[in-house]
Amino acid sequence: MRIGILGAGNMAGALGAKWVEAGHDVLIGARSAPRAEELAKRIGARAGGFAEAAEHGDAVLAAVGHTATAEVVVPVAGLLVGKALLDCSNPIVPGPDGLMLTTDGGPSAARTLADAAPGAHVVKAFHLGAAELWAGPHGRGVAVPLCGDDPAALAVAHTLVAAVGAVPLSVGGLDRAGYLEATAAIVIGMWFAGQDPRTMLPAAEHAHG
Numbered sequence: 001m002r003i004g005i006l007g008a009g010n011m012a013g014a015l016g017a018k019w020v021e022a023g024h025d026v027l028i029g030a031r032s033a034p035r036a037e038e039l040a041k042r043i044g045a046r047a048g049g050f051a052e053a054a055e056h057g058d059a060v061l062a063a064v065g066h067t068a069t070a071e072v073v074v075p076v077a078g079l080l081v082g083k084a085l086l087d088c089s090n091p092i093v094p095g096p097d098g099l100m101l102t103t104d105g106g107p108s109a110a111r112t113l114a115d116a117a118p119g120a121h122v123v124k125a126f127h128l129g130a131a132e133l134w135a136g137p138h139g140r141g142v143a144v145p146l147c148g149d150d151p152a153a154l155a156v157a158h159t160l161v162a163a164v165g166a167v168p169l170s171v172g173g174l175d176r177a178g179y180l181e182a183t184a185a186i187v188i189g190m191w192f193a194g195q196d197p198r199t200m201l202p203a204a205e206h207a208h209g
């Protein structure tokens with residue numbers, strides 16, 4: 001598959017490297033040509049700007065900071081029409097009582113991205129795991145919850161999750177992406193606090209006692 005990545009940071013490097021390893025054709029797009037070229041060289045991808053990445057991808061990963069996603073995507077929105085647009089952003093910041101959603105009371109980050117790129121098929125994906133998880137061996141077998149409305153885009157997301165050795169798990173439409181973003185605020189906050197979120201959950205067969 002041809003994959004365009006918007007951004008040349010941690011998530012772009014981690015997921016891009018795994019997708020290249022899996023045989024996909026990846027183009028890293030960034031505002032800084034040297035950063036895009038350095039990352040692309042390191043992982044065996046090609047480099048360009050945001051427009052080249054958006055044009056290249058049958059699927060496109062938005063991997064710029066969550067405050068920049070819409071601003072980066074609007075100028076290339078026309079190139080994203082009909083494509084799967086993966087949103088891994090975490091709209092969370094430290095607050096007085098733990099991590100907080102910057103989107104509280106408003107649209108989810110995934111919805112804002114969808115509004116910025118009309119005609120693209122946004123899928124929330126990969127936001128719960130750290131870049132280091134996807135870069136290393138411990139992401140294998142981890143479930144990646146996905147929210148999206150378009151069956152074909154969800155199928156693309158399933159392929160890209162499987163390509164990093166993880167397990168795709170569709171959990172609803174894009175309207176539910178805000179719940180996934182809120183889940184990240186709790187789960188990542190627990191990891192930062194040295195707590196293990198997995199201990200909250202019984203095996204599925206024991207969920208009802």
Ligand SMILES: NC(=O)c1ccc[n+]([C@@H]2O[C@H](COP(=O)([O-])OP(=O)(O)OC[C@H]3O[C@@H](n4cnc5c(N)ncnc54)[C@H](OP(=O)(O)O)[C@@H]3O)[C@@H](O)[C@H]2O)c1
Pocket residue numbers: 006007008009010011012030031032035062063064065066068071072088089090091126127128129130131132
């Ligand atoms: N890191 C993680 O463990 C992790 C885990 C899950 C989800 N996420 C999410 O993944 C996304 C990317 O995170 P990251 O850790 O990969 O970030 P990062 O390492 O800081 O990289 C961000 C990339 O976005 C670019 N960028 C930032 N602001 C921009 C702007 N206004 N205009 C154009 N380009 C801009 C940066 O370009 P420059 O280098 O030119 O500044 C860089 O290429 C975020 O939404 C984050 O919430 C991260």
